[in-house]
Amino acid sequence: MNVSASPDRTEIVLCSAADVAPGTALKVEEAGLELAVFNVDGTFYVTDDQCTHGPGSLSEGFLDGDIVECNFHQGQFNVRTGAVVMPPCIDPVKTYPAFLRGGKVIIAI
Ligand code: FES
Numbered sequence: 001m002n003v004s005a006s007p008d009r010t011e012i013v014l015c016s017a018a019d020v021a022p023g024t025a026l027k028v029e030e031a032g033l034e035l036a037v038f039n040v041d042g043t044f045y046v047t048d049d050q051c052t053h054g055p056g057s058l059s060e061g062f063l064d065g066d067i068v069e070c071n072f073h074q075g076q077f078n079v080r081t082g083a084v085v086m087p088p089c090i091d092p093v094k095t096y097p098a099f100l101r102g103g104k105v106i107i108a109i
Contacts, residue, residue: 003031014098014105017044025068027059035096037105038079040066044105045079046098052084052091 002013014028020039027049028035036049036059045066049059056072058079063069067085069076075089082095096107 009108012107012109014046014107017100017103017105020044020105023063025059025061025063027057035107036068036079037098038063038066038068040079044098044100046096046105046107047077047079047082048094051075051089052093053089058093 004011012031014030014037015026020026020037022039022041025036025038028037034049036047038045047058049057051058051070051072053075054072056070058068058070061068061071066078066080067076068079073088076086077093078085082092084092096109098105098107
């Protein structure tokens with residue numbers, strides 16, 4: 001497990017930046033979370049992997065800019081904000097603040 005904790009936050013190392021090519025996503029399971037790491041033109045965004053509408057895996061969806069389309073019923077989310085862009089999804093997907101350090105994608109929770 002790639003987790004380090006301080007009194008006010010926990011950092012989780014998810015993957016190498018090189019593991020996620022621009023315009024693609026990677027599913028990462030770490031610290032009991034199932035996450036989708038998205039590379040949008042070199043900026044990394046992290047959301048829960050599971051679609052809020054059903055069993056779809058967002059990392060297996062279709063990424064167009066900062067919009068991911070779930071491959072189950074074609075609902076869409078903005079990966080920067082988690083906001084729903086297209087029904088049938090209603091609830092936003094949870095996002096995590098992500099940053100790069102030493103070539104690794106890290107979230108702080
Ligand atoms: S499971 Fe994702 S849109 Fe239905």
